[in-house]
Amino acid sequence: MQRVRHNLLNRALAHAALITYTIIALFPVVIILINSFKTRKAIFRHPLQPPTPDTFSLIGYETVLKQGDYLHYFQNSLIVTVGSLFFILLFGAMAAFALSEYRFKGNTLMGLYLAIGIMIPIRLGTVAILQFMVAAHLVNTLTALILVYTAQGLPLAIFILSEFMRQVSADLKDAGRIDGLSEYRIFFRLVLPLVRPALATVAVFNMIPIWNDLWFPLILAPGEETKTLTLGSQVFIGQFVTDWNAVLSGLSLAILPVMILYVIFSRQLIRGITSGAVK
């Protein structure tokens, strides 16, 4: 009896603490979103109230959409993120297959070599990366960003994918070989479809840091044509420091795409983290 009461108390305390922290986590986001739909007066007079018919206003969004090239920035971010993910997954899976499937001289060494990048941030090579991009005439192109993010994502992708590929049954691959499938077919037709969950995990892990990165867009592609949404909103919001409606709406528009991605992929993301893929 005492034990039951004890458990109940424990659970009530856990709920109280978790609700408190959830409020702390969500409060700033909610404040930004609700105030972005209010008149300037209401933003300052009653910042904590949701918009009412009296205080509702879309003036901030009008300013932002008129001046900022949000749609274009969004498109750049989308190209960079999708392009990088494609190459991370394709090249990563190919290398992971080579490392997990074939025994060859230097296999372990190659694995270690490719793993260095898991711990050493690619940013430390920025000075030389910029020189390389200048020499290759890739400054202010989305290609430069895709290349850098591919290099950044590969080490962890190879590490995770080769763990999963080791679990693919050898019998299956050998059966394929007996049927005369080439090694490429075995990889693309037999192995890749089987590690799809792992591919999804890797994609979700890489998606958010690439989408949110400020450093490389700032250094490699700061031009108006190639601005990503993260860099674009940084510059854009910075210009409107005194126009609170515009700043709040700009922020809300930057939050929106990430939240949509999160709602779509959160289950995959959480499953990926908790399945121990990164242990």
Place this chain on the structure above:
Amino acid sequence: MRAETRSKRRWHIAIFLAPAVLVYTALMILPLFGTLKLSLYQQVDQQQVFVGLDNFRTLFGDPNWSESFWRALKNNTWFFIIHMLVQNPIGIAIAAMLSVPALRFKGFYRTAIFIPTILSFVIVGFAWKLILSPLWGIAPDLLKMVGLKHLFHPWLGKEEYALTTIALISVWQFVGIPMMLIYAALLSIPDEILEAGEMDGITGMKAFWKIKLPLILPSIGIISILTFVGNFNAFDLVYTMEGAMAAPNYSTEVMGTFLFRTFFGHQTQPGDPNMGATIAMMMFFIILTGVVIYLFLIQTRMRRYQF
């Protein structure tokens, strides 16, 4: 025949490996060496001249440079300490509560608490800048509600508070990562172990301290090294909230902003790729030291806890 199939196989291996190795080598490994090389050269009359360790001597010997370097390192260390003392314990505590059996709404809490982690530094930085702004007054209003209005300061504008404030905002943003990793580790503890503890009367808080915590030490080790690498590589949040000059008066300077400003220059000082590379190399050595300590001292000792 045999030799032929073997050599054929070797070609497959090379083709599978080539794209990843090429991109990775060209953009990750070679730039690291390129940066090392740049740190050993100086620009003299439009020409790069080898100067050995002169740049490092300047960085540590010239008071103008060494003062900035040590300030950035000291601030960065404080930034890291706050993450270790606030972010990771909160993350572990939340994970421990989430793992209470039969707790409802787990999925909701987890999803909601992870939201700040997915937002970009730009969003987080500006959102908090607005909330803490004395102009808008949300922070003073909230403090007034609990009768603590006198505690309010324009934290981001005061030298003594700015760095700690930014570190705490970064903690707010990234609590989700230790929470998720520790939660996963707690789930992987076999029930038999906990049941055996229960037989001996070890339950509740005691079970956490005596049984679970020792078993999740390896995950805490991973979180610590991830925090270390992330913190000594930090740049974005400071840049968004305080600019490249790490206002007020360089009090929020971390290694990342120091590198950025040196490399690109600022109002009074032209950009200097060689000194920038020198700072990047120092960051490399700091991070490498942390990773080596982790791999050789911490991880090898923790093996025995794995099951």
